Amino acid sequence: MPPRRRGSSGFRGVRVRPSGRFYAEIRAGGFRLTLGTYNTPELAARAYDAAAWRFRRPRRDMNFPDVESLEEAEFLAPAPCLVDDEDRRRHRQVQRRIAIAEHDEQLMPQWRAQFPNDVDNTDAFYAELRAQRRSNRRHRRAIAEFELENPNTTWTETTLGGMTFGRRQPPTTSRD
Known part of the structure; x- marks a missing residue:
């Protein structure tokens, strides 16, 4: 069987995003686990390797097979991005405000046409x-x-x- 082709980044489990950043993910048990987006392909590959160690993958499936233990892989990998309920709530709140502002901007020309005196008063x-x-x-x-x-x-x-x-x-x- 030929070796598995690696992505455009040159590392297993790492893909280049249109923004130029690098996205890491690992598949396990029929699920795709997103590991985050990183500035360099090496950081994304280190995150992939730390997850591969946690899932007890063989070394041939890792990007850096010279890493000897899970602790070393976690030490070399960047800290995971943890999103909690507070972050989600704040994000929803910001998105709601942005949507309201965009809707107001869309309605402003119609309001100006209907109420020119208000515009003059303002x-x-x-x-x-x-x-x-x-x-x-x-x-x-x-x-x-x-x-x-x-x-x-x-x-x-x-x-x-x-x-x-x-x-x-x-x-x-x-x-x-």
Whole structure:
């Protein structure tokens, strides 16, 4: 019987992905066990060998037959990627949010066509907000310049547009 042909990576149980990464898997008992995706074919082959040792495969089925024990194979193999329920829940949550955002983007042109006043109101709101922030920056800059010109003033607070700023006031002098 001719030797079994190895994949495009040159290693048993390792395939090249379209992304350029290397995917490792092993078949056992009628099941395909995914071992993960790795940056180099050697790391993927080491993961395959560690799994082959665990399934008590003969050395001829391994990529690196010079490895003497399961412990050595596991030491040389990268740590397995463990996915728990929390990871799955977080992934589902992120995917749900992405789907909602994509759906909103698809409906946005229709909404803009049906409610042009809302679009104008939204644009006006953000324009007003930008103008208010610019005004607040100018005010803070003026306070800073005043403080540089008048270093012996005392602090007091002033409120402008719902924002509170610390401000120096000239000291009061008492005439007796």
